[in-house]
Every structure is written in C-alpha cells, then in structure tokens.
Amino acid sequence: MNDTKNKIKRYLVTAALPYANGPLHLGHFTGNFLPADIYVRFLRLEGKEVVWVCGSDEHGAAITIQAKKEGLHPKEIVDKYHFANKASFEQLGLSFDIYHRTSLPIHHETAQDFFKTLYDKGGQFEEKTNEQYYDEAFDQFLADRYIKGECPKCNHPEAYGDQCENCGSDLSPLELINPVSTLSGKKPILKETTHWYFKLDKHADWLRVWLEKGELDGQFHHDPKKWKKHVLGQCLSWLDGGLFPRAITRDLDWGVKVPLPQADGKVLYVWFDAPIGYISATKDWAKENGKDWKDFWQSEECELVHFLGKDNIVFHCIIFPSMLKAHGGYNLPVNVPANQFLNFEGRKFSKSKGWGIGLTEYLETFENFPNHVDALRYALTRGMPENKDSDFKWDEFVDCHDKELADNLGNFVNRVIVLTNKYFGGKVPSIDGDLKGLLQPVQNLLNKLTQDIKDFKFKSAILQLMELSTYGNTYLQDVSPWKIYKTDPESPVIKECMRVALEIVNILGVVSQPFIPFTSNKIRSLLNLEPVQNGGLQKLNEQLSKGGGLTDNLQIGTPDLLFAKIHDRKDSSRLELIEAQKAKLTTILEAEKAEERMPVKAQTSFDDFCKMDIRTGTIIEAEKVKKADKLLKLIVDIGLETRTVVSGIAKFHKPEDIIGQEVLLLANLAPRKLRGIESQGMILMAENEKGELAFVSPPKAFGNGFEVR
RNA sequence: GAUGCUGUAGUUCAGUGGGUAGAACGUAAUACUCAUAAUAUUAAGGUCAAUGGUUCGAAUCCAUUCAGUAUCACCA
Structure with a gap:
C-alpha cells in the first residue's frame, strides 16, 4: 500500500490516564483499558516491539476540592486511588508496560520542559489578565461551575456560573446576581489574575489537512478512512466551529508549577499536563529498561495510537496534537480509536445512586467465580461500545458466559482433550494427510481475526475467535470419530480428525491470549505447553504454513474445565451471585419509587x-x-x-x-x-x-x- | 439551541464506491451422544426510524422531521 508502513518497527500505545479521585467502573474498563490491552497483547503476539503507557492523572481542582472537603492533603487522595486502581488493573490482566503517575518528579520536569520550550519559541502563548471570583475560605479561584447565583435573565435563584439551567442562557460568572461559592457557601470576592493561553487557533489549518487527508507537512501520515466516523466527525465539527486560545494555567497550589519567575502560585492546567504524562511515562519506562524514549516519540519508525473514551476525543485529536506540533519533533497519533460509552442495565453508571459495578467491587464479589476476569473481559469485549453506546446487562453476561465461553469454546476444548486421552492415551497423533490443507478454513478465520484487530474491530475479532471453536465443533460433528471408533478404533480417520481438532485447540490457545489471557494460559497448560510468548502468533503462523503447530506424540494434560457454567444443576452458587447483583438493582429501583415525595412546605395562611x-x-x-x-x-x-x-x-x-x-x-x-x-x-x-x-x-x-x- | 455520531430481525449488533438484507442469542423441528443436559443441521422471523428528493434502481447519496447520545472555549 504505502512505504511508511514498512518503516514501522515499534508501536507506542496509550490508554487515557484515569483521574485519581475515585474508583473506576466497567465503563472505563471497556472503553479505554480493555481495547488497549487487546491491541497491545496482539502486537506483542505478532512479535512487534510495543510499549503501552498509562498512569494516574493526579492534578486538577477537583482533587484539591475533594481533599479539602475530606480534610486530607491531595497527595493522600491520589495515593489512595492510584494504588487501588493499579491493583485492580493488575488483577484484570492489563499488561501495561508502565503504570505511571503525574505526581512524579519526572513528569513535573517533562511537563515544565514542554511548557518552557513552547514559551521560549514564542508565538504559541498569550498572556491575559482579568478578574475572577475567588473563594477566600477555600483560598482558591473558582471555576465557573463552582459558582451559583441568581440568573440575570430569568431570576432563577440557582443558576451556575456558566449557564442557567432554568432558562438555558449562557452566562459568565460576573453576570450572576448574589454569587455564592458552592465550596464554602460564602460570597466570593473578585480578584485579578494572569493566565497563559495556548493559541490553538493558529493550528487550525494544518489540523484540517491532517485529519481530512491524513497528510502532515505535505507527506502521507495515516489513512483517514481507518479512523472511526464519530471521531473524525467530532473533530471536523470542532474545526468548523473555529478554534480559540485556551487557558493552560490555573491558580492552584497542587499541580505542575508554571516554570516562570512571574508565575508564582500557578500551575499548569491538568489537561495540559495530563497528556504529557504519556511522554513522561515513556521516559520513566525507558530509564528502567535501558531504552531510549525518543525511539518511541520522535522516530518515524514508531506508530502512536491513543485509546480513550468519546469524552476525550478533541483533546487527543486536536489539542494534544497541536501541542506536539507546536513543540516540534514529536510523532502524532496514526489513529485514535475512541470508544463510545457503556451503560449499565439501561442507565448511566452512577456512583451516587449505586447504579453499576466498580472494578474493585467486581473483583471482590466474584473472587470465587472461576475464571471471573476472563468472563468479564469476554462479556465486555462482546458488547464493546465501538461505534455507539452499549449496555451491560447481567442476563447478557450470563448468556455469553454459558453459551459461548462454556458451551462453545470450553466444551470444544474439553471434548478434544477427553477424546485424545481416551483414544491415544493423551498423545498427539501423527498423521500422513495434508494437515495444512485440512486447516485452511481455520487459517482463513485466523486471518480475518488478525485483520479485525488491526482495524480496531475487537467485537468482530472476538466473534472470529468463537467462530474458530464453532468450526472445531462442526468439524468434530461432521467426522464423528466416536462412531468410527465403535467399529474401527485404529482407523486413520480418527487420528486425522483428532490431530486437526488438537491443532485448533492449540490455535485457540495462542489467539485467545489478547482477549482472555488467563484462559489462554489454561488451554496451553491443557496441551502441556508454556504460556504463549511474545511473537507466539508469528511463530504459530510459520508453523501452520509448514503443516501444524503441535509436535507429534506430544503428551497433553488431563481434562479440566475452562469455564464453570452459571446455570449449573449441581451448583447454584454462581447463579446466586448474579441474582444478588440483579436484586441490588431492583432494590435501588424500588427505593426510588418509594421515596422522592417532597416534604410538605412550611405552613402558610x-x-x-x-x-x-x-x-x-x-x-x-x-x-x-x-x-x-x-x-x-x-x-x-x-x-x-x-x-x-x-x-x-x-x-x-x-x-x-x-x-x-x-x-x-x-x-x-x-x-x-x-x-x-x-x-x-x-x-x-x-x-x-x-x-x-x-x-x-x-x-x-x-x-x-x-x-x- | 448549534454541531457530530447513532436509529437495521423478539434481543444485541454487522453491513454501503447504490443493484435480490447478514451474524449471534432467543424460537421451532431434526440428527448426534466424545463432551459442562454440551454439539451439529435446517426453518421461521425485517416497508433497514419517518417523509420527500436524486437515480433505470436507495438500508446505502441529498433534504427535512423524530428519537437516543456526546461536544460546544477554562469541566476534569
């Protein structure tokens, strides 16, 4: 297709940095971390050099405000959630190369250097001084949303600083009558402050060419047709609406200090410093691993891909690229396969209402549920909100766990292992036939799966995985070796059939790894093989092109179930677990129905x-x-x-x-x-x-x- | 309100350089019994949100409308 592809030797993948002020739920996982993990694991399987960076986003006013409310230092808040999230991620099998945090010195240095470079270059920033509301009790300038007051247009008493929800008019905090800080409840004072603005508008022209044509500096950069429609659509709509300078500093004492002598008490605005976290994370990783971070950020041989949710599209497709371009020398992303949002049983996740399930909560509640991480990873991948919002439902979780993972995949692997033990004493039979030819349909499915992942179509890819075991089931059924065995147990047809089936199991063991890594390891161990290594898929494809991936007479293991069905006659414990989750939701719904009668107002005459x-x-x-x-x-x-x-x-x-x-x-x-x-x-x-x-x-x-x- | 994306079988979703609509689950029937009462085969099921337009021909292009969702310049 094009020459650039051949130059690619390395991949740098990012997942959006989660904000470290609260626990994460299934929506964050399926929208951001899981697709990145699948992609990265796949690249590694293909033997590619890839680094996946992520970490906690730990700055910003939301964290300082939360800290003040709880009487803690911001550091205590971010420590708590950084380590909690990190631990959950490890249990969920996320294979970050580094899980960084933006409070580390290396990040502060990197972000400051970045700012300083743009500042010294000139032309990228402008300074503006104006009056803003300031909460003396909280010792903090107030974002528009943290100010309430009477709307000057409709006199609604509860208008926000940016908008009145009653009459819908856009407001400035200065227009509000009787403004009140929502932090302290007191009247804020006006104070003069100076901020630096990034001249985003200067970048509109090249951004449009880059996004629409995939060209950068007159050269091919990426194929815009491979970008998701909703991503491009939103970006172009932003460009159409015009770009404007954006403030990149804040009056706060928590964050990356603005590296200018005249900027005492000011920090970089979190959205400026957070994406730079990708760079500092890479630096940190490189230092630990004896690599050069520039090979990943400043080399034509490396491809950058950002994973994120749809709320983050413009930051990663317009603002951050502009920052990188303004700085110069950095790679821009070749794709930003943003996902849409995941709902939960028909509604948005809501922590305050208890609607949804957090990652930690899932891990704890389902601790004794066999293979519970892969069960979740599978269900979420099947329903990944790739192009539109999707919905997590417990009934669907149960369905695809039992029907697909247990009945289709798990049972196929099981019957092959059982039959091999029964017919050949657990040894992989050698055959005379054309194994490569027999496996051609499987190879086709494998190729489709591979292409799907490269196209970021993970939902389709995981269906191909299931198609592989469906093919195996159909194949077994067609040959029905158990019928032949009754009359002719030595028949070569049985050997051939079982060898093909075993080869399919082996392929499943390798290719399931990006999606359901724990299951992959288990399939491998059933075959008496080590967990699949980097380059495992490449190796498998080489072996398949010559014949099969297994060695003759390999002694395999004994049968062991991959997934224990939820609907199980003998053991209702798993179903009870699910029922308990569903009951929780019913309780919430009923509570909502019951309450919410407004108390009777004060007496009148x-x-x-x-x-x-x-x-x-x-x-x-x-x-x-x-x-x-x-x-x-x-x-x-x-x-x-x-x-x-x-x-x-x-x-x-x-x-x-x-x-x-x-x-x-x-x-x-x-x-x-x-x-x-x-x-x-x-x-x-x-x-x-x-x-x-x-x-x-x-x-x-x-x-x-x-x-x- | 503006704009982007989405609206396809009972359900969850694929599908377009315009040319008799696809999968999975669910449903029904049949076959099979190695296997976690698993599997396989076949069948039924859709005026592709609505209306109008372009076209020999539109689920696919255009316009309008309706519904869901997101963004809209200091919200992380």
Missing part, C-alpha cells in the same frame, strides 16, 4: 392562599416555542378573556394533543417574558418522581373562568 386566583380554562391553541426544548406557547380561554401562557411541558405533551385540554390556570401571576414571549399566567401541573408532568383539571365540560378554592 388562608389569606396567603386567597391571594392566588386560580381559574378553570381550556387550551385553544398550542405550538412549540422555537429554540427551546421544553416550552410550549399556549392560548388559554378562561371565560372572560384568553391568555397567552408559556409552559415548560413540551417533553411530555405534544401541541396537537392538548388542544381542548381543560386546565387550571394561576391567573394573577405577574407576567414574565420567556424566550421573548410574555407569559400571562401558569398552568397547574402535577409532577411525579420521574419529573413527568400531568394536567390537573376539572371534569369534562365544567366551563371556563370559574374560581378554584
């Missing part, structure tokens, strides 16, 4: 109530308000007159359905403009725990304009 003039009325016209999701413009007949009312009910009621609807209208409410339309009253609605709105109305044809008391 009859006189106050009488101030309300509530009238019966009928909706005679209804239309959607433009530029508003929730609003309908209604004309209500209240007998003596008609009123125009803007009502936030569009999510639950279509305009055409509610014409003729009888309603109750609060008629003496002060008029207010909503989205430019004067609303002369308020329709009374009942709202349930889901936020659904229902009309409250008199019985049919009651008549308009009567008072409600």
